[in-house]
Amino acid sequence: MSHDSCLVQKLSHYVPLSQCSLDSIACLEREERDYDRGTEIHAEGDSNTNLYVVRQGWLYSYADLKDGRRQIVEIHHPGDIIGFPDIAFNERTTVLKAAEDVRLCPFPKKDLDQVFSNAPQLAALLFALAVRNQVILTDFLQAVGRMSARERIAYFLLDLMARLRIANKPMSTTFRLPLNQTEISDVLGLTNVYVSRSFTALQKDGLIRRDNGTVEVLEEDKLISLCDFVDRHARIDTSWFPKP
Amino acid sequence: MSHDSCLVQKLSHYVPLSQCSLDSIACLEREERDYDRGTEIHAEGDSNTNLYVVRQGWLYSYADLKDGRRQIVEIHHPGDIIGFPDIAFNERTTVLKAAEDVRLCPFPKKDLDQVFSNAPQLAALLFALAVRNQVILTDFLQAVGRMSARERIAYFLLDLMARLRIANKPMSTTFRLPLNQTEISDVLGLTNVYVSRSFTALQKDGLIRRDNGTVEVLEEDKLISLCDFVDRHARIDTSWFPKP
DNA sequence: CGATTTGTTGACTGGTTTCAACAGTGGTGG
DNA sequence: CCACCACTGTTGAAACCAGTCAACAAATCG
Structure with a gap:
C-alpha cells in the first residue's frame, strides 16, 4: 500500500478489497488538509459539495436546536467518511466541528459516480455500511x-x-x-451536570475509571448488561455483494 | 403500467424512472401475500432472507427492551420497502408487525444484486433514500x-x-x-398515559382534532414552529445520479 | 350482553433539569 | 512569577416533567 490509510484498514476489516476498490479509495484521499481544534469545518445550510475522509483526530456533527441547545448526531473517527447522510440534500443538515486538531481528505461528492461505475464492490460495501448505520442509530x-x-x-x-x-x-x-462533559451531554440528550453525576456514580461503583481525558472500562460485562449493548460494528454480511 | 404500484408511484416522485428501473421494480413485486392485523411477520433473530414491498396497510418494526417495553423504530406505509436496515446482518434486528390488515410483496434479498447490476439508476435512488433515512432518524x-x-x-x-x-x-x-396510544408511546419513548394527556392538551389548544382513528391538523404552522419541523421527505438531490 | 381493548383522569413518586456556587486546571500577559 | 481569565468538572437545593399505579369510562367485538 502506497500510504497508511485508515480508511483502507477499516474497510478491509469487512471484506478483502479488490484492486479497483483500492484505486477508487486512493482517488478519494488525494488531498489533505488540517484544521485546528474547535474549527467549524462547515455549517448548517452550507452547500455540500465535499465529503471528507478522516485521517487524524475526532470530529462531530451537530444540529442546533431552537432553544439554543445542541444535539450531536455523529462522532467521526479516523478512517470514517463524513457526509454521506447529506448527499441526498443540497444543503448541509448539520455543523461539522473538530473536537481536536484533525487532518481530513476532502473530495467532491461528484467523485462518487466514479465509485458507482468502476468499483461495484466498494459501492456495495458503502451501501451496506450506510444501511447498517440506520440500525446503529435506532x-x-x-x-x-x-x-x-x-x-x-x-x-x-x-x-x-x-x-x-x-x-x-x-x-x-x-x-x-x-470530548468534554458538555459535548457528551449533547450526544446523549442530558445536561452536563447530570453527565458529571452519572460518571461519578459509575466510577464509584467500580465500573469505570477516568484519568485526565482517558477512560478505562473496568467491568465491561457489567456495562454491557446494564444497557443491553449489542455490538453492530464487528461484522457485516457481505455474501450478497456483487462478485468481481 | 401493468398494475397500480405504490412503490413506483413513490419512487417516481423523486426522479423519472428509466425502463430498466421499472422492470427491476416489477420483478420485486411479483408475489403477493396478505397478513391479518396484529400478525408478527418476522421476529428478532429470524434469519433475514426476504425484504418486502408494502402494497396495502400500515406496519411497524420494533425492538424489545430488556425491561419489557418496546421501541418502535420504523412505521411502514404502502409503497415502502421493508428490510433495508437489516441487509448488512444475518439476523433480523427488529420484529415486524402488521398494525392493520396488510398486503405485502416479499422478495429475496438476493434479488437485489439484479438491481445493482442492471439498474444503476434505481440502485443510486435506493442508496440516496437509505442515507436520507439517517438524516430523518437523527x-x-x-x-x-x-x-x-x-x-x-x-x-x-x-x-x-x-x-x-x-x-x-x-x-x-x-x-x-x-395506531393506538400505546403504540404511539412506543414510537415516541413516552407512556400511553402521557400520550393521552398530551393529545388532549393539543386538542384543547385547538391545534388538532381527533375523531375515531383519524386526526385532523387544524394549525399546521403552529405545530411546525412548536417542534421546529423540517420536511426531509419532499425532495432529494438526484443531480449526482449516474446517467442512463 | 359480557369481555376485552383502548382511552381518560387523579394522586403520588422520582429522575433529571435548573440555578447556583465553587474548585481545579491551563493559558496568557504584565 | 504571579494575577487573571476561561474552561471544565463537581456538588447542593429546589422545581418540574413525565412515570407509575390505579380506577374508571368508552368503544369494540364476539
Missing part, C-alpha cells in the same frame, strides 16, 4: 429514548469502544476520550 | 432526546403527514392513524 434511539442517564453513559462508552476496535483490534479497555 | 433523535411530550406528538404527526404526502399529493390535513 439502537441509539432506544438508549436516548428509554434509558436512564447512567445506562446511556454505559451505552456511549461501549459504542465508542466497539468502533475503535474496528480500526485497532488489540485495543485495551483504556481509550482517549477527547 | 431529526427524530432530537425530538425524542430533547423535546417535551406535546412537542414530540407534534413532530410525530407532521412527519406522518410529510410521508403520506409523497404518495398522495392532494392529501388534506385529515388522515387515518391506525
Whole structure:
C-alpha cells in the first residue's frame, strides 16, 4: 500500500478489497488538509459539495436546536467518511466541528459516480455500511429514548469502544476520550451536570475509571448488561455483494 | 403500467424512472401475500432472507427492551420497502408487525444484486433514500432526546403527514392513524398515559382534532414552529445520479 | 350482553433539569 | 512569577416533567 490509510484498514476489516476498490479509495484521499481544534469545518445550510475522509483526530456533527441547545448526531473517527447522510440534500443538515486538531481528505461528492461505475464492490460495501448505520442509530434511539442517564453513559462508552476496535483490534479497555462533559451531554440528550453525576456514580461503583481525558472500562460485562449493548460494528454480511 | 404500484408511484416522485428501473421494480413485486392485523411477520433473530414491498396497510418494526417495553423504530406505509436496515446482518434486528390488515410483496434479498447490476439508476435512488433515512432518524433523535411530550406528538404527526404526502399529493390535513396510544408511546419513548394527556392538551389548544382513528391538523404552522419541523421527505438531490 | 381493548383522569413518586456556587486546571500577559 | 481569565468538572437545593399505579369510562367485538 502506497500510504497508511485508515480508511483502507477499516474497510478491509469487512471484506478483502479488490484492486479497483483500492484505486477508487486512493482517488478519494488525494488531498489533505488540517484544521485546528474547535474549527467549524462547515455549517448548517452550507452547500455540500465535499465529503471528507478522516485521517487524524475526532470530529462531530451537530444540529442546533431552537432553544439554543445542541444535539450531536455523529462522532467521526479516523478512517470514517463524513457526509454521506447529506448527499441526498443540497444543503448541509448539520455543523461539522473538530473536537481536536484533525487532518481530513476532502473530495467532491461528484467523485462518487466514479465509485458507482468502476468499483461495484466498494459501492456495495458503502451501501451496506450506510444501511447498517440506520440500525446503529435506532439502537441509539432506544438508549436516548428509554434509558436512564447512567445506562446511556454505559451505552456511549461501549459504542465508542466497539468502533475503535474496528480500526485497532488489540485495543485495551483504556481509550482517549477527547470530548468534554458538555459535548457528551449533547450526544446523549442530558445536561452536563447530570453527565458529571452519572460518571461519578459509575466510577464509584467500580465500573469505570477516568484519568485526565482517558477512560478505562473496568467491568465491561457489567456495562454491557446494564444497557443491553449489542455490538453492530464487528461484522457485516457481505455474501450478497456483487462478485468481481 | 401493468398494475397500480405504490412503490413506483413513490419512487417516481423523486426522479423519472428509466425502463430498466421499472422492470427491476416489477420483478420485486411479483408475489403477493396478505397478513391479518396484529400478525408478527418476522421476529428478532429470524434469519433475514426476504425484504418486502408494502402494497396495502400500515406496519411497524420494533425492538424489545430488556425491561419489557418496546421501541418502535420504523412505521411502514404502502409503497415502502421493508428490510433495508437489516441487509448488512444475518439476523433480523427488529420484529415486524402488521398494525392493520396488510398486503405485502416479499422478495429475496438476493434479488437485489439484479438491481445493482442492471439498474444503476434505481440502485443510486435506493442508496440516496437509505442515507436520507439517517438524516430523518437523527431529526427524530432530537425530538425524542430533547423535546417535551406535546412537542414530540407534534413532530410525530407532521412527519406522518410529510410521508403520506409523497404518495398522495392532494392529501388534506385529515388522515387515518391506525395506531393506538400505546403504540404511539412506543414510537415516541413516552407512556400511553402521557400520550393521552398530551393529545388532549393539543386538542384543547385547538391545534388538532381527533375523531375515531383519524386526526385532523387544524394549525399546521403552529405545530411546525412548536417542534421546529423540517420536511426531509419532499425532495432529494438526484443531480449526482449516474446517467442512463 | 359480557369481555376485552383502548382511552381518560387523579394522586403520588422520582429522575433529571435548573440555578447556583465553587474548585481545579491551563493559558496568557504584565 | 504571579494575577487573571476561561474552561471544565463537581456538588447542593429546589422545581418540574413525565412515570407509575390505579380506577374508571368508552368503544369494540364476539
